[in-house]
Amino acid sequence: MRNKIKWGIISTGHIAQKFAEALAILPEAELTAVASRTIGKVKEFAEKYKVPKSYGSYIQLANDPEIDVVYIATPHTFHLENAVMCMRKGKSVLCEKALTINAEEAREMVRVAREENVFLMEAMIPRHIPLIKKSLKWIDDGKIGEVRIVKASRCARGEFSDESRILNPKLGGGSLLDLGVYVISFVFQVLGKFPIESVGVSHIGHLGSDEQGAALLKFDKGEIADLTFALRTEAVNDAYIFGTKGYIKLHDLFAVPTKASLFVNKEEVEIIEEPIIGNALNYEAEEVMRCMKKGLKESPFMPPDESIKIMEVMDKIRKPWGLVYSNDLKYKN
Template identity: 40%
Template sequence: MADSVRWGILATGGIAATFTADLVDLPDAEVVAVASRTEASAKAFAERFGIPRAYGDWASLAMDEDIDVVYVATPHASHRAAAGLCLESGRNVLCEKAFTLNAREAEELVGLAREHGRFLMEAMWTYCNPLVRRLKAMVEDGAIGEVRTVQADFGLSGPFPPDHRLRDPRQGGGALLDLGVYPVSFAQLLLGEPSDVVARAVLSKEGVDLQTGALLSWESGAIASLHCSIVGGTPVRASVTGSRGRIDIPDGFFHPDRFVLHRDGREPEEFAADPAHGPRTTLKHEAREVMRALRAGETESPLVPLDGSLAVMRTLDAIRERIGVRYPAEG
């Protein structure tokens, strides 16, 4: 692979713009093409970021052999189609979260990646965050003893009108797949896939969840209490309690700038993000991990393993089953 990794961007919405802005700031990344459903949107995006090629359809991007990896930034209801097209065309893929609409679609994508020998990773930037990686290592090293509880929340105040993407069942709307994926992924980063799932929700008239609470449990005796909402802003905090202490992330747990370690009989210790790693909102960490893996010839990342993404999708499926949410695309 050349010194610069050549990226294609599939979709032109807000998250695509944020990621592309971070990419163009990396000296070893080159954004060479962008695709949208319309040529006008693709050209406008290309002009904004100085991208040489703009396509008005996904297939042209997928077939572009001058691309090393495609970043799929469509709404998650389109992830299976967009990422699948790229994998079948021989492209490597970084796919936004939630990974897909359901576990079945996720399994199909993983199967395609392994069949074609292509790299595939869910864009779970939390897992690539240096401070979250440090927290995980401390928990695994026994800093707070055996994990007993995980608490995490993510809520937006809205209000979102009925025609908004977050309220649209056809686009996989609702709090769970957009926001709840973060608390679930955080809990499973530390504890793995739960053995039991209990959930309750308030549904909209369109049939998507406005807010959902989930209680996950593990055979070890650990429990996670998780919440997501699109009708009320929450602190977006997380806490991990163990048999000998606790770690608190006071705000923005999925991209923290600090956390506090409380250990029995000791003064609290604060751990802050290294300023050299950039602002807490940067998506550069996941981009760097993709490029590292590609250069190493890896087809998946050890930081965001495919089996872990599949496990999160199974949990999200289980929560949706408990709360009675099913999307039109699922039949």
């Protein structure tokens, strides 16, 4: 592999722009091309972020032989189609969360990655934040005893237009896939295993998507996770890991924290404080490049099989809500 890794970005939306900013601080990364459905938007993006090549269609970027890895930043409904298109052209892929709309799609994406022997990872920032990794070491060191309960919230109070992808069911909108995915993924990161029971409730808003929800997961040794996620609610987004001897608090915003506290006998006995470098997306980009340079096709910190499990849990949670996305119907028969 060449020294610099050449990135392409699919879409010019909100997070695509943040990702371009993230790559700019990584010396081993080169943002080579960006693609949009609209030529005007892509030209503007390319100029702003100094991207040498801009394409007015996604397939043109997938066909560019110079590109090593593609960051997919379209609404979740298009992740499978976009990722498969790139992987079939031999590109590695970093795909935004939620990896897909449902587990069936996730299995298909992972199947293609393995068939093409390319790297694939879901973009899940908390998996790569050094402060989170360090605070989870308190568990390995026995500081809180056995983990019994994990409690986490990932809520945003947004003003979204009816057309925005955030609440639009046609674009996979809703709090579970947008933010619930973080808290579910976090529990897996903490416990390193998958639940034996998963239930959830939600409020379905006027557009037909889940504006907010909660999930309870139970694990084999009786551990329980209590999770909330919302798109129109101001909340404190801490995470707690409660054990038999003490507990860990990842302070708001737990998914990109700058402070973690260890409590024993209700006293704060240790604190880790650390700034986030860049806008945090750089951590996941670094992990992709680390893996690619080593020839790894999967990251041990966010393995594709785990992304499939996360989608399975989300499928299970939303089934009783009657919330069916058009992508779900493709797998009905």
